[in-house]
Amino acid sequence: xxxxxxxxxxxxxxxxxxxxxxxxxxxxxxxxxxxxxxxxxxxxxxxxxxxxxxxxxxxxxxxxxxxxxxxxxxxxxxxxxxxxxxxxxxxxxxxxxxxxxxxxxxxxxxxxxxxxxxxxxxxxxxxxxxxxxxxxxxxxxxxxxxxxxxxxxxxxxxxxxxxxxxxxxxxxxxxxxxxxxxxxxxxxxxxxxxxxxxxxxxxxxxxxxxxxxxxxxxxxxxxxxxxxxxxxxxxxxxxxxxxxxxxxxxxxxxxxxxxxxxxxxxxxxxxxxxxxxxxxxxxxxxxxxxxxxxxxx
Numbered sequence: 001x002x003x004x005x006x007x008x009x010x011x012x013x014x015x016x017x018x019x020x021x022x023x024x025x026x027x028x029x030x031x032x033x034x035x036x037x038x039x040x041x042x043x044x045x046x047x048x049x050x051x052x053x054x055x056x057x058x059x060x061x062x063x064x065x066x067x068x069x070x071x072x073x074x075x076x077x078x079x080x081x082x083x084x085x086x087x088x089x090x091x092x093x094x095x096x097x098x099x100x101x102x103x104x105x106x107x108x109x110x111x112x113x114x115x116x117x118x119x120x121x122x123x124x125x126x127x128x129x130x131x132x133x134x135x136x137x138x139x140x141x142x143x144x145x146x147x148x149x150x151x152x153x154x155x156x157x158x159x160x161x162x163x164x165x166x167x168x169x170x171x172x173x174x175x176x177x178x179x180x181x182x183x184x185x186x187x188x189x190x191x192x193x194x195x196x197x198x199x200x201x202x203x204x205x206x207x208x209x210x211x212x213x214x215x216x217x218x219x220x221x222x223x224x225x226x227x228x229x230x231x232x233x234x235x236x237x238x239x240x241x242x243x244x245x246x247x248x249x250x251x252x253x254x255x256x257x258x259x260x261x262x263x264x265x266x267x268x269x270x271x272x273x274x275x276x277x278x279x280x281x282x283x284x285x286x287x288x289x290x291x292x293x294x295x296x297x
Contacts, residue, residue, distance in 0.1 A: 042203020048231025080171025
């Protein structure tokens with residue numbers, strides 16, 4: 001049996017994981033402008049594979065992978081790594097920030113519903129209220145921003161972001177099943193390796209015509225952060241926290257994804273922050289508190 005983490009530490013791992021995801025989603029805009037999407041994803045998984053190579057061997061206290069576990073690992077990577085990255089990177093480049101923020105705010109609700117349907121987890125009323133707070137807070141934050149027009153491709157961008165939401169929710173639910181069989185480090189390494197294999201043909205296709213001398217040094221440094229945050233740190237933190245909490249409760253922490261994305265926009269990209277945005281943050285964080293305070297038994 002894995003050692004039990006204190007509840008607060010498991011919650012902190014989940015919150016930090018989703019904060020990292022939100023930060024690299026926001027910072028992916030300048031990367032997409034400099035590097036084609038499939039090549040960007042391929043480089044990300046490649047850097048992650050090198051960083052996590054020593055996590056691949058099976059520890060002595062883990063059983064060999066069963067057929068079901070192998071299938072879940074593939075689905076975890078295909079949905080949560082490959083499709084999420086492609087849908088989100090293409091989506092945020094086609095639609096407005098307001099639309100993307102409103103759609104991403106539905107992630108906690110989708111995770112709660114999926115965990116109820118597929119894992120048969122009991123979702124306590126207080127967690128449903130927390131989900132409502134999370135969704136409401138980020139919706140207020142998104143609606144308070146100026147709506148940058150997405151043009152004729154906005155509908156497609158919105159649809160791709162919806163796809164990313166479904167992928168992220170499936171990632172949380174499948175990850176809960178995987179943590180019962182494998183440790184967080186090995187899950188991270190195997191899932192990333194599958195992502196590298198899936199995107200390699202597309203990455204090689206775009207690499208053949210790409211001028212690698214064109215991006216600035218700062219772009220390559222940003223790519224390094226993006227790769228480590230997306231493939232290593234956020235996945236390991238998420239699997240570590242998810243191993244000790246129900247998936248429905250963990251899903252509430254996905255609210256940190258759009259919160260951190262908005263913070264990056266305010267602090268690094270100069271977007272306005274007023275009373276409406278502050279109210280949205282307070283509502284969203286109230287949802288996190290409702291989900292993390294101990295239940296009275």
